[in-house]
Amino acid sequence: MKDVIYISHYVSRTHVLGPYERSAFWVQGCPFNCDGCLSPEMRGVGGTAFDCRALAAELLSAGTEGVTISGGEPFAQAGAAARVIASMRERADRGLIVYTGYTYEELSRAGDADVAALLAATDILVDGRYRIDLDDGRPYRGSSNQRVLRLSDRYDSVFDSYYNTPGGRRVEIDLGPGRVTLTGVPSAAALKVWEKMRSIGGTLAQIAP
Numbered sequence: 596m597k598d599v600i601y602i603s604h605y606v607s608r609t610h611v612l613g614p615y616e617r618s619a620f621w622v623q624g625c626p627f628n629c630d631g632c633l634s635p636e637m638r639g640v641g642g643t644a645f646d647c648r649a650l651a652a653e654l655l656s657a658g659t660e661g662v663t664i665s666g667g668e669p670f671a672q673a674g675a676a677a678r679v680i681a682s683m684r685e686r687a688d689r690g691l692i693v694y695t696g697y698t699y700e701e702l703s704r705a706g707d708a709d710v711a712a713l714l715a716a717t718d719i720l721v722d723g724r725y726r727i728d729l730d731d732g733r734p735y736r737g738s739s740n741q742r743v744l745r746l747s748d749r750y751d752s753v754f755d756s757y758y759n760t761p762g763g764r765r766v767e768i769d770l771g772p773g774r775v776t777l778t779g780v781p782s783a784a785a786l787k788v789w790e791k792m793r794s795i796g797g798t799l800a801q802i803a804p
């Protein structure tokens with residue numbers, strides 16, 4: 596597994612990327628080109644290089660229940676992402692949710708050890724390419740073809756109350772030095788507000804593949 600991961604950014608705490616309070620990071624780079632992608636700046640190569648153990652330590656220090664990985668495409672750097680999670684779990688029990696543009700079936704038959712390692716570490720997988728024509732406004736996923744798959748029983752007790760409670764999409768907007776980030780799957784109204792903010796210098800951190 597690689598010891599360096601290239602990410603767009605991370606947040607220490609969020610409540611809109613899965614149950615409980617979570618930390619999250621966004622992998623830089625994506626092989627897909629979904630029409631309507633809300634994270635176009637995360638598709639290309641680049642980003643910030645982090646030592647996997649250093650990123651793990653930074654995320655651990657937040658003391659959250661777990662981590663959510665989005666992008667970009669997490670499985671494009673599967674080995675490094677798996678290394679981050681393994682490093683965290685050497686020191687503490689942490690859950691893992693991954694948003695990916697691949698389907699579970701595509702990942703399962705990939706025949707790649709790094710992909711298999713990240714998949715094996717994942718408790719919940721939100722899978723599939725974003726389909727703008729199937730964007731139904733439901734929370735926690737970008738379009739209706741995407742599935743929220745339980746790959747372990749870690750979140751069974753809170754799954755329905757979190758994912759199946761009626762309600763709209765929620766986002767968080769964080770203001771930092773020279774940077775504005777949006778976390779969560781935005782509604783059409785939230786997206787309009789965000790695009791105005793981005794036009795004056797924000798950086799999109801939208802999570803839905």
Ligand code: SF4
Nearest residue numbers: 625627629632696804
């Ligand atoms: S929506 Fe997600 S999977 Fe699709 S191109 Fe954008 S980052 Fe990649």
